[in-house]
Amino acid sequence: MKTLLALVLALASSVGAGAAAPVDDLQALVDAAEPGTVIDLPPGTYRGDITIDKAITLRGSGQAVIEGTGTGTVVTVLAPDVTLEGLVIRNSGDSLDREHAGISVKAPRVRVIDSRLEDVLFGIFLYQAPDSEIRGNTVQSKDLFVARRGDAIRMWESHRTVVEQNVVDGARDLVLWFSDDVTIRGNLVSNGRYGLHFMYSDRATIEENALIDNSVGAFLMYSEGLRLRRNLISGNNGPSGYGVGLKDMDGSRLEDNLLVGNRAGVFLDNSPRSVEQTFEGNLIAYNQIGVLFLPSVRGNAFWNNTFLDNTVQVGVQGGGQFGGNTWTRDGIGNYWSDYAGYDADGDGFGDVPYRLDDLYDYLLDRNPELMLFADTPASRALDLAARAFPVIKPRPKVEDDRPLIEPPAIPDPPVPLPTQSGRDLLAVSTLMLGVATATILSTRHRRSLP
């Protein structure tokens, strides 16, 4: 133990001497440590790549940089109960096949706390690392084409792991495989491919995350008992830009999420298989399609949600016989911004059902290329004409008997929704009015022909 302290002091003084050159002996330092040791790394740059094969804590207070060789994984953890805290980890290799990562963990109960991973292919890779904790880290991938990047956080058979308060920007995916009972909370994932992607991971709790401007928000597959609450999922606009995509899921519960400005707010593909899924209190707003179903999907219940100004509120991909989903529960329907009914008895519920049976929507479901005409006067004229002369009466996609007149309280987003100052707009608009006024006034005092 004394030797170790001496070594650390020696290292510290060598760093203090002003050399920015990487310290060579981090691996030696780790090798010399007894299990259970806490190694406080003074600020400085340490040469990776290193392997940790005993239960130690490596702590860097945010200024100890472990610089990889650029040919492999920077920190490999092979022993349980290792803690990595406050480190900066840089420069992994760039082989997708060999899964070069900033931190690669192959043992249970490992904690990665408050660290920063930069210029790494994969960020944190957990392989059979149950009961681990990934908290407060920042991950930035290499500046590569998105499919060539690695995953910010990748978990494989790591049950009960907690992923909390991490910030991921510009990586590929945050992805979980075969990991049950995980908690994903308070993370911010932006500008990647899949904000969150998992398969065969039952009973996950996903809450208060912000998945913003990715290609796909959260795509969740082949799992049961998902709980998705109070997340902000917005601006996910790739070719299959779903806010939340559920494929072959069972018994999912989505509550109080904000699904805003995605290509499709929710996409349902063969979900549920047998156990009902519920959607309660979500805001589904400004998406190109609010909820997109494959035609055979049934067994979903929606109530107390706000469907606000989605270009298409509910879409059915490919048309076909669609039904078997519920839009009212316990006498509570949803708020639909395009509801044209009334509430004469003042009980807060519309007196006529909300029916989604627009002709354009109907055609669009069967001919997706007609999306080119969404929002045109022509597509609206088509709907009006179909209503006035109901020669073709599509079967309603949605029938909500108890539509809400006012939108329910909107949950607070985990991070503030982007807003912009109106100052510039005010300035240019005033200028436009000025041009208009000047044009009109210019005719005032002049006489006409020469």
Add this chain to the structure above:
Amino acid sequence: MTTEALPRNGRSLDLPERAQRSSVAAIARKELRDAIHSRWFWMWTAAFAGLAAVLAIAALPGSRIAGSASYGRTAASLVTLTQIIIPLMGLTLGAQTIAFQRESGALRFLLSHPVNRTEAFWGLYLGTSAALTAASFAGFGAAGILTALRSGSGEAGSFVRITLLAWALLLAMVGLGMLISTLARRAAAALGSAVFVWLLLVFLGDLGLMGTAVATRLSVSALFFSTVANPVEAFRLAALASFADSFDILGPAGTYAADALGSALVPVIVTILLVWVAVPVSIAWFRFRTRQDL
């Protein structure tokens, strides 16, 4: 109506260019003043500004709930409104210029002055365009101010681009209206044709394409290019590009267009719109200059 009696206005051709310019300006000013003193100008201005303001106010609850994501929706509604009203304004008023003035004798009176037909034509075009520019800028200005004041959220860059594109659409429609005006025998026919062309551009063209796409499985490339050939659609798609993240939101045809044209996408669409600004009015000018019976 015989034109032999009209003086051949060769005289002003010998005048210096500045004098020609000033007579174009004078005719334009007179046209503008007549427009502003007419009822229709205020009706259009009030209708456009009023509806645009209603749209801006209608979008407010959303902007409070969903922040600047709601701007896209406000902008999309404004684009739809523009698509309907601007072509109607431009076409009907463009169509009224020459045909109406010929029927009322105003055109003969104008041409009895020392101005040639080129000056008269461009004077009428500029005056009508200036009046409609004022009307549309008033509408966009009102909508923009309401959006900015009431919700504190807006994208100035996109808004300016939409306004400029709407202005280009307006000029294209005035030019097309004037072409109709030079083709029609009578004023009523000119107005009727203008309304029909409006229906064609705003409704029937799209509906026809939708029908064709559904019935014949039109390829997405054919669908996209036949849609964007329409100046009203060129305006919409170019405007959409100013606030939508990508053309993927337009479905397969949009994805195709973004892939096929890449970074040239918006320039190509804007060029189509500018061709519509330049070509009809040039043909109209050519006809007006060469056909003395007009």
